[in-house]
Amino acid sequence: MSKTKHERVALRLAIILQYLIEGRRLKIDDLAEEFQISKRTIQKDLNERLAFLEWKENSNGYYSIDLSQLGILTKTDIQRFARFASVQELFPNIDRSFYQENLLQSVQVKGFQYENIKPYEHNFKTIQQAIEQQRKIQFFYTKANEKMGKTYQLEPYSLINKNGIWYVIGLDNNKEKTFCFTQIKTLLVKNDRFETNPTFLQKIQNSDSISHGNQISEVIIKVSAKATPYFQRRNLLPNQEILKKLDDGSLLLQCKQINEMEILPLVQYWIPHLTVISPEGLQGKLVERLKEYLTHLS
Template sequence: MIGSKKHERLAYRLSDIIIRLNNGERLNIDTLTQDYQVCTRTLKRDFQERLAMLDFSDSGPVFYQLSPNRVGYLNLTEIKRFANFASVQDLLPKIDRQFFYDKLNQSIVIKGFDYENIQARTQEFNLINQAIRDCRIITFDYQKVRQQNSENSKKHYHLEPYHLLNKNGIWYVIGRHDAQTRNFCFTQISNLCVTDKTFDCDEQIKAGLINTDSLFFDNHINEIVLQVSAKVAGYFERRDLLPNQELIRKLDNGDLLLACRQVHPREVTPIVQYWLPHIKIISPSTVQEQMEKVLKSYVSM
């Protein structure tokens, strides 16, 4: 398994390469070795394996350039998604290049780089992905991890599947059940069946699901505002460490005011606790108070 920092460097390099190709540049592989401080062999693997599904007019061994009709074809969101997939191929079951290229369609989302191995369940993974594409209802039995030792704890579900999500290394199936959005851990699903029944995919709901970092789909708070100390502000400026993180403003002393929008408090407070004492929840004050109450109870044990 490749470390998360290596994944991040790889995803950044591929994103930058794709952006330059998308802008119409003709890239020289010898120059790129200096730009990215990697060897020629690594860059050849980038182009010949990770980016092989792109439509090149020049495809090496020295120069690479997109076909004129493909220049400007991808937007920044698609480039980021594409680069993330190209950098974490080991996350996915074995798939052919066309399937990999088709991942620009948003049926699968990856957030984070460490992962569980699901190679043994490739067929079920592919069945769910195909059901998402075909808008077909799936049925399955589901047992939560904490209930594995309980008898008769499995429940049967009918689900309208919207997308597959890898969040912090765990695969989830996200969909609609009884008019509510639910998430199911993929490895806890059994007796999967793709039915002949179809459903109308709500594109507005799907876009909302893909664009959120949240795994909770009810009891959301519209906005949680946090103040981050200047001592650790750089970490939060470098990349989003909080779900649905947005910068409100940077204070004169270097502190950050951040907002997490449409999130459940249970997704925010564990991260705040990790960064104590350098971060505080400003509003709602009840979330900060509840977190302090839990911490006091823990300390007094």
Template sequence: MSANTKKLAERLSAILVDLHSGQRLSAHGLAEKYGVSLKTIKRDLGQRLDNLPWLETGPQFYRLDTQKMQHTNLETLTRFCRFAAIKELFPPIDQAFLDNLLKDHILVKGLKYENIQGLKQQFLQLEQAIDSYHMVYFDYCKINEKQAKPYTIAPYGLVNKNGIWYVIGLDQGKEKTYNFKQISNVEILSTTFECDQNLKEKLRHSDSLYHGNQIQQITLQVNHNIAPYFRRQAQFPNQDILETLPNGDLIIQCRDINPVEVLPMVKYWLPHITIISPRSLQQDIKDMLNQYLQAS
């Protein structure tokens, strides 16, 4: 399942939880909150969530008949939103189909999330700091390190990638990515920062996670034997297909990406992928293989 589909499922889940609690939601407010267009929000509410028992269906405000959903729990809501995000995979639905879906007869796999239930307050603090452009302090313990270190950053986003939450921000002007569950002792500071709108847009539209130390572009050649996988769905962040060669091979390019997001996937698809540029990365792959062969 693509990163965009996962983001959609997460947005629908959050909206539906608010609706289920009885809130009357503004379409304009939702568009601003989630950083999407008004047209996208109206498509969410009017098409993806059209099977819900609505009391009010816009064009400005939306509200559910919560009496008809009083026996619906959070797990069912989550299942519904996962379905709504990929409903194009299914035939046109009627109420009987929807009832079967919510009774767990139809399974949609691939959306797996780490459990952050015990970190709700910390999550809300970071969200509040991002919304109000306040600096935050926290302790951060890197993997394989026993001692946490203090950080003070300008937070720009909470991003979920493959079910894992990350905090992205500026540390002394440098773009950094932090694993949310490795953060502790969050404190919102009184100091504010001026929001870099270019960075905010970059976060919104980029599939890359490792912000900072990125390469402007990486070009690869994909063998025709595995090309269908890359046509069907992007295998790399920010992937574009530049050319299909006469023999069926693909030339693809990844923009604004960290090598950490590319090399493991290249190793996975060996020997069917070659890094064209930068050549230093292709050499890195060769060095890794040589080290592996020598060790064995």
């Protein structure tokens, strides 16, 4: 499967960022030749996509940065940093300090298609600042398919974009909760502060799931030999890990801490090549949904 445009840009920016933290001076001509793209595209990378970096004064067309502004970045940090730079249109107008200080902390992007949140710019900034300052937020929220909403108080941990939709992840009386950002109304920041739970924060950062508080600890999936190459090439399921390749060429995959609605639609998409092995009853639930669908059609 070919990479999307955003994936190609993110990969290129990750390499450029790696060069920068190694202390290299970059030249547009050299980068254009390395990546086999036009000089104009490289100029866009440096002057627009990476505009939030404070470039040192260029001499003879070279670009470099003050390494102190990036701090110590891991490989994962660089990849996330680059993904952000490749999808800046996801965000409302946010100044350079947002990227420099908070890019790797309170906001994450998981997926490249996106909803327009410009009308919600104020709430976005308010929640992001509450996360920074470790302050509780209060808001009115109506769940999907429900007529009556209610007021919540939340310790906000992260703003996450998953498959184009923004979510707010946090703790409500120590219970893990996920809220759709655009459904949050009458937002207020409380004076009450909270202590960040590092275990929960790490769980958010390391997981592909956004359904915190309503997850299955482990799902085992069998992949047919015909579909195996696709799942070996890249992770197509959330929190995917390969457990074993079987003698017939099929795979056993493990997905940890995932909501059933994040896994069943994907299994359904790959019918007949994927089968849920455990937990018991999950495959049966999928079969029943398919039966209901066929009954409805008939």
